[in-house]
Amino acid sequence: MIEKMQGSRMDEQRCSFPPPLKTEEDYIPYPSVHEVLGREGPFPLILLPQFGGYWIEGTNHEISSLPETEPLQSPTTKVKLECNPTARIYRKHFLGKEHFNYYSLDTALGHLVFSLKYDVIGDQEHLRLLLRTKCRTHHDVIPISCLTEFPNVVQMAKLVCEDVNVDRFYPVLYPKASRLIVTFDEHVISNNFKFGVIYQKLGQTSEEELFSTNEESPAFVEFLEFLGQKVKLQDFKGFRGGLDVTHGQTGTESVYCNFRNKEIMFHVSTKLPYTEGDAQQLQRKRHIGNDIVAVVFQDENTPFVPDMIASNFLHAYVVVQAEGGGPDGPLYKVSVTARDDVPFFGPPLPDPAVFRKGPEFQEFLLTKLINAEYACYKAEKFAKLEERTRAALLETLYEELHIHSQSMMGLGGDDDKMENGSGGGGFFESFKRVIRSRSQSMDAMGLSNKKPNTVSTSHSGSFTPNNPDLAKAAGISLIVPGKSPTRKKSGPFGSRRSSAIGIENIQEVQEKRESPPAGQKTPDSGHVSQEPKSENSSTQSSPEMPTTKNRVESAAQRTEVLQGFSRSSSSASSFTSVVEETEGVDGDDTGLESVSSSGTPHKRDSFLYSTWLDDSVSTTSGGSSPGLTRSPHPDVGKSGDPACPEIKIQLETSEQHTPQMGC
C-alpha cells in the first residue's frame, strides 16, 4: 500500500511537469483521469492517455509569471500557414507558357509524367524540370551553363531523379493536357476545412458526457462568437462540411469562418441535434468523430484526455480553457495534443501559453487549426491513403495522356483523310479504332494481372499495377498504332496542333527541310505559321521510327539537337505577337500553349527572378512532403469528360498483394 502510494506520488510528479514535447512511450502507464481528479488541483489542460500515444505542447500556464509591462503575445510573431509549393509549380511556371510534357513507364518507378521548360531567370538560361513519380514530384531548375552537353529528355529526367531508367519518353500531343496535369498536381490542395468544437464541463471524463451537454455557458458563447460567425444552416451557400443545408437534419445553425480565403465550418457539439436516450449521441459524434482536428473548450480547470473520444479520425486537439480576465476581457490558456505520428505544427505556443482575447489570438488559433490538419495528413493512416490516391491518379493521368496522344497521331492516315473530308464521322471513327485497340490491351493487362490473385487471400486497396505486366501491356498497346494504314509522308491538316514537341522530332524537321516540299500547301489558319505545321508532321511519324535508325544517328544527335534548340529560340522570338494575344485571354485554355513564347521583357524577368527566389526559399523550408489527401474540386477533375465522352476507358487495376493482419 505504501509502495503504491509512493508510485502514485512519482507519477504525479512526472505528470505535473512533463516536457513541452513529450513523445516518449513509457512502460509504466500514466495515471488515469479519475486518479488525477481524485487529487487536489490545479489540473493540466491535457492528460496523456494511460498508455500514451500522444504528444503535448504548451504545459506552462502560470499567469503570475507574466511581466506586467510585456504584452501577452509579441507583436513581431509571424503566424504562417503551411503551404505545398510543389503542387503549385506547374500552374505558376508552366501553364500557359511554352513547355513540353512527356510520359513514360519505368519498371521500378512506375508511371512517369515529365514537364520541362526553357527558362531565362535574370540573364541566365535554365532548364526547369518537373518529374512526377508515384511516390513524389521532383522539381529542379538547372543552369544550362552547368551542363557539359545539352541533355536529351531521358538525361534531363535523370538530372532530377537519378533512379529513372527508361529508354525514352513519349511526347504528350493532347492540346488539353496541361489542364489534366495541373489538376493532378493540385489534387492535394484544399481550401475547405471542418473542425469539431467540443464543450467540456468541469469533471466530465467520457465522450458520452461530452456529447450529452446541451447548455452553453456565457464564456462558451463568447468563445463561439470569437471563433467565427453564427450562420443559419438552411440554404447556407458556403462550405457546409457535411452538415445538412436542405432538410434540417443536423441542427438549425452552426459556426462558420472565412480565414485567408479558406472556408472553415465548425461542428459544435452543443448545436448538433440531441437525441433523447442515445448514450452515444450518434447525431453529434458522427460529425465531430469524423473531423481530423477538434477544439475543446473548458469553462473551468478540468483535464481533457485525447482518448476520451473513440475515433480513428481525430488526430489533434487544441484545448482552450477560459480564465476570468477582468476588465481587459477574458484570458485563454491553450494546450495542444496530437498523436505521436503527427509531426509538430506551428505557430508555436508562447511560454506561458496564455492569450488575451482579440484578433491576434483568433489569427493564431485558426492558423494553428489549419496547420494541425495539414500535419495530421502526414500521420500514418492518412499518409497511406494519400500514397494510394496519388499512385492511382498518376496512372489515370498516364493513361489519359497516352490515349489522347495516340488519337492525335491516328488522324494522319489516308483513310482518315478521306473520312475527315466528309465531316466529323471520320474523326470519331479514328477515336473508336484507338479505343478498341486500347480496350484489347487493357483486357490483356487484366488477364495477366489477375493471375496472382488466386495465390493470396489478402489484398491491399492499392491501384498500383504489377509493373512488369503493365510494361508488357503498354508494349502491346504501343505496337498497335503501327498496324494502322498510316503513311509517314502524308500532308498535314491545318487544324491540328501539338501541345508538346519532343526534341527527337527536331531532327525529323531537319530532314524534312532537306527534302523538297511535298503535296499542296493547305490553307493557313489564322494563328498557325509554317513551322508548327512541319512540327506536327514530324511528330506524327516519330513513334514509327525504327530503333536502328535512332541508334545509327546517335553520333550526330548532339549537333542536331543543338541546332534544333537554336531553332526553338528563334521560334520563340517569332511568336511575340501571339504571346500578346494570349495574355488578353481570361485564363481559358486557348490551345495556344505550345506557341507561347518564353521570351519576356526585362521587367518581367525581374519578377520571374524574385518569384524563383521565393520558390527556392519556401521549398527549402517546406521540404518535399507528400502533400494532403483532399480533392478541393472533384468536378474540375471531371471537366474533361464532357468534351470527349466517347473515349472513356475502363481502367482495370491490379492489386498489390501484401499480407493483411487478421481481424
Added chain:
Amino acid sequence: MEGLVLRPAKDYRVVVLGSVAVGKTALATQFACGRFPERCEPSVEELFSKVIEVNRAPALLEIVDTVGAEHLVTLKDLYIRNSDGFVVLYSVCDEASFQAVRPLRERMGRLRGSRAVPLVLVGTKADLDAERQVLTAQGRALAREWRCPFLEITTKSKTMVDHVFTQVVREMEALAPPGQEAPRIPANALETWPAERFIG
C-alpha cells in the same frame, strides 16, 4: 465432398458506401470477422478479405470500407470507377443518410460511364424500430427505381450481413459483360488454389 469440384475463385472488389455513422464498418467487420462493434468509432478506410460460396462457386471478396465523411473524395471516386460491386448503405434511423444515397448513385453512374453499376441497397439499424425515420416502402421504391436488390438489416445479425454480400456477388455476376468472364479466370488457377478452402 465427393461431389465437390474445386473451381477457381472469382475475385471481386466490393466497396461499401454511405454517409457517416450508418454502419459501414459494422457491416464489413461482421461479415469478415463475425464481430459486431458496439461503439461508433469513425473509420479511416479499411480493407477486409473473405471467401464465400455463391451458386456452388467460391468468390473471393476484397471489401473496401470507405470513409463516409467528405474527406478523400478523390480516392472514393477512384474506387467507384474501378471496383466490381457496391453496397450502398443508409440508416433507417437517419433520414439524411437516405437522402444522401440518391446523389451518390448519380455520381456512381457518371463516374462509371457506360459500365454497369452492380449494387445492393441496404437499410441498416432495422432493429431500432422505435427510432425509425425511413419507411421500408421508401427503400423498396428506390431500389425498384434503380432495379437493384434491397435489404433492411441489422448488422448485429451475421446471417443478414452475409446475405448482403451474397446478393452483391449475384448482382456482379448478373451484370458482368459477356466477354469479361474468360479473361478473369487464369488458366493455371487450379494449381495455385490453396489446398484448404475456407467458406465463411
